[in-house]
Amino acid sequence: xxxxxxxxxxxxxxxxxxxxxxxxxxxxxxxxxxxxxxxxxxxxxxxxxxxxxxxxxxxxxxxxxxxxxxxxxxxxxxxxxxxxxxxxxxxxxxxxxxxxxxxxxxxxxxxxxxxxxxxxxxxxxxxxxxxxxxxxxxxxxxxxxxxxxxxxxxxxxxxxxxxxxxxxxxxxxxxxxxxxxxxxxxxxxxxxxxxxxxxxxxxxxxxxxxxxxxxxxxxxxxxxxxxxxxxxxxxxxxxxxxxxxxxxxxxxxxxxxxxxxxxxxxxxxxxxxxxxxxxxxxxxxxxxxxxxxxxxxxxxxxxxxxxxxxxxxx
Amino acid sequence: xxxxxxxxxxxxxxxxxxxxxxxxxxxxxxxxxxxxxxxxxxxxxxxxxxxxxxxxxxxxxxxxxxxxxxxxxxxxxxxxxxxxxxxxxxxxxxxxxxxxxxxxxxxxxxxxxxxxxxxxxxxxxxxxxxxxxxxxxxxxxxxxxxxxxxxxxxxxxxxxxxxxxxxxxxxxxxxxxxxxxxxxxxxxxxxxxxxxxxxxxxxxxxxxxxxxxxxxxxxxxxxxxxxxxxxxxxxxxxxxxxxxxxxxxxxxxxxxxxxxxxxxxxxxxxxxxxxxxxxxxxxxxxxxxxxxxxxxxxxxxxxxxxxxxxxxxxxxxxxxxxxxxxxxxxxxxxxxxxxxxxxxxxxxxxxxxxxxxxxxxxxxxxxxxxxxxxxxxxxxx
Amino acid sequence: xxxxxxxxxxxxxxxxxxxxxxxxxxxxxxxxxxxxxxxxxxxxxxxxxxxxxxxxxxxxxxxxxxxxxxxxxxxxxxxxxxxxxxxxxxxxxxxxxxxxxxxxxxxxxxxxxxxxxxxxxxxxxxxxxxxxxxxxxxxxxxxxxxxxxxxxxxxxxxxxxxxxxxxxxxxxxxxxxxxxxxxxxxxxxxxxxxxxxxxxxxxxxxxxxxxxxxxxxxxxxxxxxxxxxxxxxxxxxxxx
Numbered sequence: 039x040x041x042x043x044x045x046x047x048x049x050x051x052x053x054x055x056x057x058x059x060x061x062x063x064x065x066x067x068x069x070x071x072x073x074x075x076x077x078x079x080x081x082x083x084x085x086x087x088x089x090x091x092x093x094x095x096x097x098x099x100x101x102x103x104x105x106x107x108x109x110x111x112x113x114x115x116x117x118x119x120x121x122x123x124x125x126x127x128x129x130x131x132x133x134x135x136x137x138x139x140x141x142x143x144x145x146x147x148x149x150x151x152x153x154x155x156x157x158x159x160x161x162x163x164x165x166x167x168x169x170x171x172x173x174x175x176x177x178x179x180x181x182x183x184x185x186x187x188x189x190x191x192x193x194x195x196x197x198x199x200x201x202x203x204x205x206x207x208x209x210x211x212x213x214x215x216x217x218x219x220x221x222x223x224x225x226x227x228x229x230x231x232x233x234x235x236x237x238x239x240x241x242x243x244x245x246x247x248x249x250x251x252x253x254x255x256x257x258x259x260x261x262x263x264x265x266x267x268x269x270x271x272x273x274x275x276x277x278x279x280x281x282x283x284x285x286x287x288x289x290x291x292x293x294x295x296x297x298x299x300x301x302x303x304x305x306x307x308x309x310x311x312x313x314x315x316x317x318x319x320x321x322x323x324x325x326x327x328x329x330x331x332x333x334x335x336x337x338x339x340x341x342x343x344x345x346x347x348x349x350x351x352x
Numbered sequence: 353x354x355x356x357x358x359x360x361x362x363x364x365x366x367x368x369x370x371x372x373x374x375x376x377x378x379x380x381x382x383x384x385x386x387x388x389x390x391x392x393x394x395x396x397x398x399x400x401x402x403x404x405x406x407x408x409x410x411x412x413x414x415x416x417x418x419x420x421x422x423x424x425x426x427x428x429x430x431x432x433x434x435x436x437x438x439x440x441x442x443x444x445x446x447x448x449x450x451x452x453x454x455x456x457x458x459x460x461x462x463x464x465x466x467x468x469x470x471x472x473x474x475x476x477x478x479x480x481x482x483x484x485x486x487x488x489x490x491x492x493x494x495x496x497x498x499x500x501x502x503x504x505x506x507x508x509x510x511x512x513x514x515x516x517x518x519x520x521x522x523x524x525x526x527x528x529x530x531x532x533x534x535x536x537x538x539x540x541x542x543x544x545x546x547x548x549x550x551x552x553x554x555x556x557x558x559x560x561x562x563x564x565x566x567x568x569x570x571x572x573x574x575x576x577x578x579x580x581x582x583x584x585x586x587x588x589x590x591x592x593x594x595x596x597x598x599x600x601x602x603x604x605x606x607x608x609x610x611x612x613x614x615x616x617x618x619x620x621x622x623x624x625x626x627x628x629x630x631x632x633x634x635x636x637x638x639x640x641x642x643x644x645x646x647x648x649x650x651x652x653x654x655x656x657x658x659x660x661x662x663x664x665x666x667x668x669x670x671x672x673x674x675x676x677x678x679x680x681x682x683x684x685x686x687x688x689x690x691x692x693x694x695x696x697x698x699x700x701x702x703x704x705x706x707x708x709x710x711x712x713x714x715x716x717x718x719x720x721x722x723x724x725x726x727x728x729x730x731x732x733x
Numbered sequence: 734x735x736x737x738x739x740x741x742x743x744x745x746x747x748x749x750x751x752x753x754x755x756x757x758x759x760x761x762x763x764x765x766x767x768x769x770x771x772x773x774x775x776x777x778x779x780x781x782x783x784x785x786x787x788x789x790x791x792x793x794x795x796x797x798x799x800x801x802x803x804x805x806x807x808x809x810x811x812x813x814x815x816x817x818x819x820x821x822x823x824x825x826x827x828x829x830x831x832x833x834x835x836x837x838x839x840x841x842x843x844x845x846x847x848x849x850x851x852x853x854x855x856x857x858x859x860x861x862x863x864x865x866x867x868x869x870x871x872x873x874x875x876x877x878x879x880x881x882x883x884x885x886x887x888x889x890x891x892x893x894x895x896x897x898x899x900x901x902x903x904x905x906x907x908x909x910x911x912x913x914x915x916x917x918x919x920x921x922x923x924x925x926x927x928x929x930x931x932x933x934x935x936x937x938x939x940x941x942x943x944x945x946x947x948x949x950x951x952x953x954x955x956x957x958x959x960x961x962x963x964x965x966x967x968x969x970x971x972x973x
Contacts, residue, residue, distance in 0.1 A: 070477060072620070133667065141674035145423060148480075149627040152620050153666035160659035223838070230824050230835050237822040240784060242810035242839035242887065283488060283616060290481045296826075329492035336485050340470035343478040 039190040042316050043309075044197055050308025051208040052263055056281065057288035057300035058215060059259035065232035065295035066252040068144055069134060072151040074260050075282030076158035079275060080125070081118050081261025082268040083168040088114040089175055107178045108203070111269065115207075118265040119258050126257025129154065130250045155279065162275035172274035179203060204266050211262060212301065215255075219297060228252050232295060287335055293345030302346050307331075372549075379541045384534075398533040402540035402605060404645045409547045409598040411625040411637035413591035416551065418631055419560075420587045421567040422472070426483025427595045428619035429490040430460045434596030435603025435613055436500050439508050442604075444499070449511035450524065453600040460596025461589040468588045472581070475570075487619040494611045503611025508604055511535075536605045543601065544638070547594055552634045554590070563587055628669065630676025639677050736795075737762045737891055737923045738783070743792030743802075745778050752778040754947040755792070760891070765917045765924040767934035767955060769968050770944035776927040777819055778947075780893050783925075784816045785809050797890070811839040815889035819896045819927075821876045823883075825869025829860050832868050832879055836886025846886070852920075853882040856912060874905030881912065891923040892916065898930045906930065910937050931968035935959040943968060 060074045071077075089110055096106025137150045163170045182198040219225035227248050230238040239245055267273065288307050292299025315327040339345070383401065387394040410427050417424035434456040441452035471482050495503040513526035527535045554560050562578050574580045603609045621644075622637075629640025647665065651658045673679055738760040745753035753775050760766045768776045781787040783794055785806040794802040801809055815836075824832050833853060837846045854861045857878040863871055868879055877897055884892055894913065898906045914937050917924050928934035935941055935955040943951040943964060951964065958964045 064477070070480070137670050137674050140671070143631065143675065146627060146670070146674050148423070149624055150667065150670050152624055153663050153670065156659055156666065157663035160657070160663055164656065164660075223834075226827070226831055226835060227838060229827060229831075233824040233826055234822050236786060236806075237818060237824065238835070239786070239806040240810065240816045240818060241835045241883070242807050243835075244805075244807045279616065283484065286481050287485060290478070290485075294477055294481075326496055329489065329496055332485055332489045332492060336482055336489060337470075339478065339482050339485075340474070343474045343482075 040185075040188045040195045041191070041193065042312050044195070046309035046312030047305070048201060048205045048308070049311060050305035051205055051212065052267055052304075053284065053288055053308045054212055054301040054304025055208055055215075055259050055263040055266075056285045057292065057304045058212070058297065059256035059263075060285045061289045061292070061295055061297060061300040062228070062252055062259075063256040064289065065297075066228060066249050067130075067134065067138070067147070069138075069147040069151060070286070071256070072148070072282055073129075073155040073158055073278070074256070074285050075280065076155050076162070076278035077122060077126070077257045077260040078264040078267075078281050078285075079162060079273060079278045080158060081122050081264030082273040083162065083173060083264075083275060084121055084261065085111075085114045085118040085265030086173045086175060086268050086273075087168070088117050104179045107176075111175070111178055111265075115262065115265045118261050122261025123254040123258040125261075126254040127250050129257070130253035134253070135246065135249070155282065159276055159278060162278075168275050170275060172272040172277075173268065174272045175269045178269055200269060204269055208263065208266055211259070215259065216297065216301075224248065224251060229297075287332075289345075290339055291335065291345050293347045296345075296347055299345055299347045306346075310334075376545065379545070380538075384537075395533065398537040399605070400646070400649050402533070402537040403602065404641055405537075405540035405544035406598045406602045406605070407622070407645060408625070408638045408641035409544055410595045411622045411629075411641050412547050412551050413594040413598075414622045415626045415629075415631070415634075415637045416554075416587055416591045416594075418626060419555065419567060420563045420584050421475070421570070422584075422588075423476070423480040423623070424483050424591070425480050425616075425619045425623055426486040427591070427622045428487040428614040428616065429483075430464065430592045430595035431599030431602065431618070432487075432490050432494060432611075432614040433463065434460050434599030435609055436494060436506075437596070438600035439506055439603055439609050440499060442508060443506070448514060449604055450514040453597050453604070456600040457593040457597040460599075461593040464589045464592035465585060468585050472584045472588060484616065484619065487614075487616045491611055491615060500609075500611075506609040508607050508609065510607065511604060532605075532607075536601070540601060540605070543597065548634060548638060555634055559583070559586075624666070628666075628676055630678030630681075632676075633678040633681070636676060636678050643677060735762050736760070737764075737797055738925065739793075739795040740779065740783065741793050741795075743779075743782055743794065744790040745775075745782055745787060746790050747778075747787075752947055753782065753789070756944075756947070756949055758942050758949065758952075760923050760925055763917070763921055763923055764940065765913070765926060765938040767926045767928060767931075767938035767941040768944060769928060769931040769934050769941055770950075771968075772929070773946075774944040775947040776944055777895055780816060780895050780925070780927055783809075783893060784814070810887055813888070813890035814893065815884040815887045815891070816893040817880050817884045817895060817897060819899065821873070821880050823868035823871075823876050823879050826867055828865050829863050829868055829871075829879060830865060832883050833860070833886050836883035839887055845888075849886055849888055853885050856885075856915070857882050872902075874901045874909070877901055877905070877909055878912070881909070881916075885916065885920070885922075889922055891925065894924065894926045894928075896927055896929060898928060898933060906933060913937055931964070932959075935964075935969075 056074070056078060059077075060071060063069055063071045063074070092113060093106065093110045096110050097103070099106075101109070133150060133154060134147060137146060141147070162168050177198060177200045179199040182196055183202060184197070185195040188195040219229060227238065227241075227243045228251065230241065231243060231245065231248050231252075235245060264273065284307065288303035289300055290303070291306050292301065292303030310331050311327075314331055315324045318324045318327050318330070383397070387397055410431050413430075414424045414427045434453075437459050438449065438452040438456040441447040441455055442449050447455070467486065471479060471486075474482060491503075494500045500506065510527040510529060510532045511524075513522050514524040515522050524539075555563070562583055565572070565576075565578065566580060566583065570580060599614065603613060606613065625640035625644055626637045627640065628644055629636030629638065633639075644666075648658070648662055651661050654661055669677075675682075736759050738758075740759060741757045743753050743756050744751075756775065756779060758766070758768070758779065768779060770776050778787065782789045782802070783796075785801070785804050785808075789802050792802070793800060796809075796812060796814055799812065801812070801814075824835060827835070833850060834846075837849065840846055840849075854864075859875055859878055860882055863875065868876060871879065881892075881894070881897070897909055897913070901909065910933050913924060913926065916922050924938075926934055926938060935958055938955045940953065941955045941958050942949050943958070951958065951961070953961075959969070
C-alpha cells in the first residue's frame with residue numbers, strides 16, 4: 039500500500055509539472071498546445087545528450103561517481119530549462135503570435151499547434167538530431183531506501199534514492215513556479231493577463247511580452263520535467279503525443295487555465311495510474327486499468343466540465 | 353453589413369451547380385480516363401482517392417459539429433467503431449457488407465446519442481478535450497475486446513453482391529479482389545458526393561439556420577424557443593452516422609482491420625482538414641482533405657522527411673491563409689466588391705468635418721449645436 | 734489652466750459602424766468633465782480611443798502635449814492616464830491586494846507604492862476589510878471601489894471612468910460619486926467621466942458634453958446643462 043501511494047505521489051509530481059506548463063499556456067493564450075508532449079520529449083533527450091557529453095568531465099576531476107552524476111545532472115537540467123525556454127519563446131514569437139493576429143478564429147491556433155507537434159515528431163527522431171532510439175540516464179544515485187515491514191502491507195517498501203532525489207526536485211520546481219506566479223510582479227502580471235486581457239493592458243502590462251514569457255515558462259516546465267523523467271524511464275523521440283494527451287487530461291481534471299487545478303489534476307492522475315492497476319490485479323483485469331481510468335475521467339468531465347477547481351465557461 | 357449585389361444568390365446557385373457538374377464529371381469520368389492512360393503506374397490512385405473521399409466524409413461530420421459550435425476531436429471513435437461494427441457483422445454474422453455499412457452508421461448514431469447527451473452540454477475546449485479522450489477510450493476498448501480480436505489483424509472479405517431484397521436482381525455486383533480498388537473508388541466518390549450534397553441541403557435548410565444561430569449564441573437561440581438540446585443531438589448524430597459509414601467503407605477497402613486504423617492522430621487530422629479547407633464553406637472539409645491528404649501522399653518518396661515537410665507546409669499555409677483555403681474565395685469576392693464599398697466609406701467621411709461645431713458654442717447656450725447633424729447621419733445609414 | 738487632454742476631430746469605426754463622427758473634446762488640468770448620452774452614442778468609444786484599446790481612423794489625441802493616438806494601451810498608462818473600464822473588470826481570482834498591486838504595475842519604488850496603497854485603503858476602508866479575499870467574490874459596489882482604487886495605484890494625473898454607477902446599489906452610487914469628487918479635489922486628478930446616470934454626472938462634474946450618435950450634441954458647464962430644458966428632457970428623464 040505504501041508502495042502504491044509513494045509511486046502515485048512520485049508520478050503525480052511529474053505529471054503536475056507537465057500539466058502546469060500546459061495550463062499556463064492555455065490560460066494566457068487560449069492555445070491548446072498539442073506540442074507540449076513533444077517539448078517534454080525534447081527536454082528529455084536534450085538533457086540526456088548534455089549529460090553524456092559532460093559527465094566524464096566530473097569523473098576526470100576525480101569526483102565520486104554519485105557526486106559527479108548529480109552535479110552533471112544539475113548542469114544538464116539548467117541547460118535544458120534555458121534551452122526549452124528559448125525554444126518556447128521562439129515558438130510564441132514567430133509562430134503563434136503571427137497566426138493569432140492574422141486569423142479570424144481562435145481555434146486556428148489548434149491547427150498550428152498540431153502542425154508544430156508534427157514537426158517536432160518528425161525532427162526529433164532524425165539521424166542528426168536524436169536518432170530513433172529511446173534513451174534513459176543511469177540511476178544518479180545507487181541504492182535505495184527500504185522498509186522491511188511497512189505498516190499496512192506485507193511486501194517490503196522500496197524506493198530508490200535517485201527517485202527520491204528526482205521527486206524532491208520536481209516538488210521544488212512546483213513550489214518555485216507557484217511562488218513565482220503568486221509573489222512576483224511578472225507572475226502577477228501573467229495571472230492578470232489570463233483573467234482579463236483588456237484590464238491587464240489598462241494596467242500597463244505588455245501583452246506580447248508576457249505572453250511570450252508565459253509560453254517560454256510553459257515550455258521550460260515541460261522540458262525540465264522531461265529532464266527529470268529521463269533519469270527514471272526510457273524516453274523515445276516519438277513519445278510526445280501520448281504525453282500531450284495525458285497532459286490534456288490532467289489539465290481537464292483540475293480545470294483548464296487554473297494553476298492549482300493543474301497540480302491537483304497531475305496528482306489525481308498519478309495516483310489513479312498507481313492505484314487502479316493494483317486494485318484490479320486480483321481480478322486479472324490490470325490491463326483494463328487505462329480504459330477504466332480514461333472512461334471514468336470522461337464521465338467525470340461530462341458532469342463536471344469545469345474540473346475540480348476550474349471556472350465554468352466555454 | 354456586407355454589400356451584396358442582388359444577383360449574388362442566383363449567381364451562387366449557378367456557379368454551384370456548374371461546379372457540381374464539373375466535379376462529378378471529373379470524378380466519374382475524368383479521373384478514370386486519366387488513370388486508364390497508364391494503368392500500371394496510376395491505378396494506385398484509385399485506392400488513394402477513395403481513401404480521400406471517405407476521409408473527407410468523416411471530416412464533413414466534424415465540420416457539422418463545428419457548425420453547431422463544437423470542436424470535435426472524436427470522429428476517429430465513430431470511424432473506428434463503424435469499421436469494426438461492419439466487419440463484425442460481415443465476418444461473424446454473415447451480413448451483406450452494404451447493409452452492414454448502413455448498420456454501422458445507425459449504431460454509431462445511436463451511440464452518439466448516449467455519449468452526446470452528457471457531453472454536448474460542454475463547450476469550447478472542454479468538448480474538444482472530452483472527445484479527444486474518447487478517441488483514446490475507443491482505442492483501448494478495441495484493444496481489450498475479444499470480438500475485435502484485441503485490435504490485431506481482423507481480415508475482411510471483399511463485399512458480396514447487393515441484390516434487390518427478395519429478388520435476384522443485382523444492384524451492385526460482388527467485388528473481385530482485382531476489381532475491388534475500382535469498385536471502392538466509385539462507391540466512395542458516390543458516398544462523398546451524396547454526403548456533401550446532403551450537408552449543403554442541411555445547412556441551407558431551416559435546421560441549418562438554427563444550427564448557425566447556435567454557433568453564434570446559444571443562450572439567445574434557446575430563448576427564441578429553439579430546442580437546442582435536441583438540435584445539437586441530431587446534428588451530432590448525423591455527424592457520427594457519416595463517420596460510421598465512412599469508417600465501415602474505409603475498413604472494407606483496407607480488407608484488414610486493426611486498432612491503428614483510426615487513432616487520436618486521425619481524429620486530430622479530421623479537424624485539420626476542416627480548418628485547412630475553411631470552416632465557412634460546406635466544401636471546406638473536402639478541399640482540405642484533398643489538399644492535405646494528396647499532398648501527404650505525394651510526399652511519400654521523401655521518406656523520413658515526409659512528416660517534416662508536411663508539417664512545415666502546414667505551418668506555411670497557416671501563415672499565408674490562416675482562415676483556410678476557402679478564404680481565398682472570400683478574398684476574391686472582396687476584391688470584386690471593394691471598389692463599391694470603398695467609395696461608400698469615402699462619401700461618408702468626406703462630409704464629417706463640417707459638423708464639429710459643438711465645442712465653440714459651448715459656454716452659455718449649449719443648445720445651438722444639437723440640431724441637424726445626427727439626423728442627416730441617420731438618414732444616410 | 735492648461736489642457737491635459739485634447740481630443741480633436743476623431744473618427745472611429747467598429748468594422749462598418751461609424752462610432753465617432755469627428756468628435757472634439759478637451760479636459761483642463763484639475764477638471765472633472767462628464768460625457769453623457771444614451772446607449773451607443775459613442776461615450777465609451779471616446780474612452781477606448783484615448784486608452785488605445787481601439788485605433789482611431791482619423792483625428793488627433795493629445796495628452797499633456799504628447800500625441801498618444803497610435804500608442805499601445807500598455808504604453809499609455811505610464812504617462813499618468815488611468816482607466817476604470819466599464820463593467821468593473823476586476824481580476825476575479827486574484828485577491829484585493831493583488832488587484833491593487835496590479836494597478837501599480839508600471840511603478841517601481843516599493844516605498845511610494847506602499848504610500849499610495851495606504852492612501853487608497855484610507856479612501857476605501859471596505860477594501861481593507863476584504864484585503865485577502867478574491868475580488869470576484871465581492872459585491873458590485875465593492876468591486877467598483879476596487880477598480881477605482883486600482884486605477885489610483887498608478888498615481889495617475891488623469892482618471893478615465895467608464896460607467897462607474899452601472900449595476901450598483903443606489904446607496905453605493907452616492908458613495909462612489911462622493912469619492913470621485915474627493916479624488917478630483919484631494920489628489921489633483923483630472924477626471925473624464927462617462928455616465929448614463931446623467932443626473933449624478935452633471936452634479937459632480939465641472940463641464941459636460943452630451944453625445945448623440947457619435948457627435949457632440951451639447952456642451953457647456955454642468956450646472957448650465959443641468960438646467961437646460963433639452964438636457965432635462967433627453968437625459969434627465971423630465972416629462973416629454
